[in-house]
Amino acid sequence: MRSHERDPCTDAGKASEPDGRSGRLSLRLRINLMIAGLMLVFIAVVLATQILATRKSVLEETRASNSVAVRLLSAFISPDDVQSNEVLRATLQRLGRVRSTEIVLRDALGQVVYSSPPSTYKAGRSAPRWYARLVSPAPIEEGFILRDGALSLQSNASRAVLDGWDDTKRLLLLGLASLLLVQPLVLWLVGRATQPLREIVVGLESMERGAYHTRLPKLPSKESDTIGQAFNRMAQAIEDNIDARREAAEATVNLRRSRELANLVELRMEDERRQIARELHDETSQSVTAIHSLALSLSRRELLDEEARRVAGTIAAAAGHLHGVVHEMIPRLRPLALDNLGLADAVQNQIDDWRMQHEGLRIEGCVEDLPEELDERVTLAAFRLFQEACSNALRHAQASHIDVRMATDGDSLVVQVRDDGIGLPDDWRSSRGYGLRGMRERVQTLGGELAIERRHPRGTRVSARLPLKVSV
Structure with a gap:
């Protein structure tokens, strides 16, 4: 089994860059962005839940505080109360500030005689206006008509809103910190999970360059190993096919050369047959014809004895037979x-x-x-x-x-x-x-x-x- 190793740092850098050839992001970067997006959606959902819970909490606190203040003051004030504003102001000063409630005492002319002192809780701070508008409930107003003035109570949720803002801000910072801490871990895990894919890509690039002997090692996950085995089978099939084509091409060349050689041999043989046929026709045939004529002539002469004429007749017959054989051979060798x-x-x-x-x-x-x-x-x-x-x-x-x-x-x-x-x-x-x-x-x-x-x-x-x- 052959494998190709690459620098993981280089691979990590390339994996996080867009694919220049296709103009699309790499799979590793897309998975990282998807996980980061899911985490941001989760943080946004948590923050939205926190804001809704804060809004409900602020509303309940404001109503409770206002209700407590109204009942408390109702214990001191009645329609038949004949207390002066000075006595009531002294009572309010001893009471101090009631949370989430603003108390204002006015005289018969509408002049402010008393108002709740500023809150010392988280003094000098306030929540952002957009956040305050999200979680602040509608103001609650209550009032008492007195003999020589009026007493009004109005809800003030600024401190409760500030508490909610602080909680929301801590939750947001915690979520962002978690995102920053988890993202490198996710990046590393995704890198390990996609490493087999990079090895497969390297193998495919090697195949593209003509290295058909490339084989992938056993890959860690079941799915990637299945792809790797399919890749190896494909590479082996391609290599076998190329070898078969090479052998077929060599066989074709050898066959063509053999045919060319056979053609040359055939032409040479035909040339030799032509020459032999010509010689048989022009030389041998005429010589045999002459022998046949002379032997036939001798066999007819009366001056020769019987034995000589018989021998001459035998020679003439043999020459005639040889002449027929030669004439049968000539067309088989090369028809003139x-x-x-x-x-x-x-x-x-x-x-x-x-x-x-x-x-x-x-x-x-x-x-x-x-x-x-x-x-x-x-x-x-x-x-x-x-x-x-x-x-x-x-x-x-x-x-x-x-x-x-x-x-x-x-x-x-x-x-x-x-x-x-x-x-x-x-x-x-x-x-x-x-x-x-x-x-x-x-x-x-x-x-x-x-x-x-x-x-x-x-x-x-x-x-x-x-x-x-x-x-x-």
Whole structure:
């Protein structure tokens, strides 16, 4: 197993930066922002709950304080009270300040005789106005009509609001401190959780650069390890596929070279056959003909004794037989008509020879639409296919009717030979005979196609498609 290691500090820095290629944030940063956002939402919910609780608390305290003050003063004041403002003011001064309540005493002219002293609790401080507006209840006012003035009570929740503000501020600071302390821990945990993903990304980048031997190690979590195993299987499949393609390419090159070599060998062999056929026709055949003529002439002379004439007759007969064998060999080696007259005439000459050699054989040939200048290799391959297919039908299939067709079809030369013989044997595909294998190799060397199949109810059909233009 091969793995790729990277600097975690570098990875952490890159993970927190936006992905420059796609313009999107990294997964690690998005998870961190999501967790931070959830924490901020939680803090906001807690603060909202605190503000609602403070509002309710301030309202209850204000009502309670105002109620206590009203009952307390009611104990001192009654409608029939004849106390003077001075006596009542002295009583209020001894009472002092009542929490969350402002007490004001006025005379008959409306002048303030007494007001509650300022609160000493958290003196000099007050809550922000926006906060006070959120939690402060509507003012509560109560009053007493006196004989020579009036006494009024009005709620004042500033100290309770300030207490609520202090509690809210402490809660806010605690939440922010928790966020600042927890966020680095969350960042570290998310980094550890996404580390396998970074290793997978590194592996993919290596694959992109062509390092198909890359393999991922066993990853910590179940999900990431499943992805890692799938990655390794994919990498192995790609590597196997590349190896197979490389081997196929090498095999293709070797096959092309083998075909080129086979083509050169075939051309060389045909050249040698052509020369041998020429020598047999021009030299050997004429010499045998001369020997046959001389021996025949000697066998007819009366001056020779009987034994000499018999020997001369034997020589003449042997020379005649040799002449026939030579003339049968010449078409098999290289039909001279193929060089002198062309493919169509060479095929027709061969058909005429077979008709004379095989009495009762019905062989038909049709060669048409051939180009004027046909590649020599294509010409030779077409003739050899025709020759081999017909020879097989005559020697092995016991055919009485053979049909030969040659014609161009687009950029191909189509050769077809059909017979009514006994057909192919059951094991013909596994046969190691040179004839069928030689035909197939000859066609493949030129880049053509060969089909050999049974005919119904009997017979065989050999079809070949050869390209008119053959690359070197």
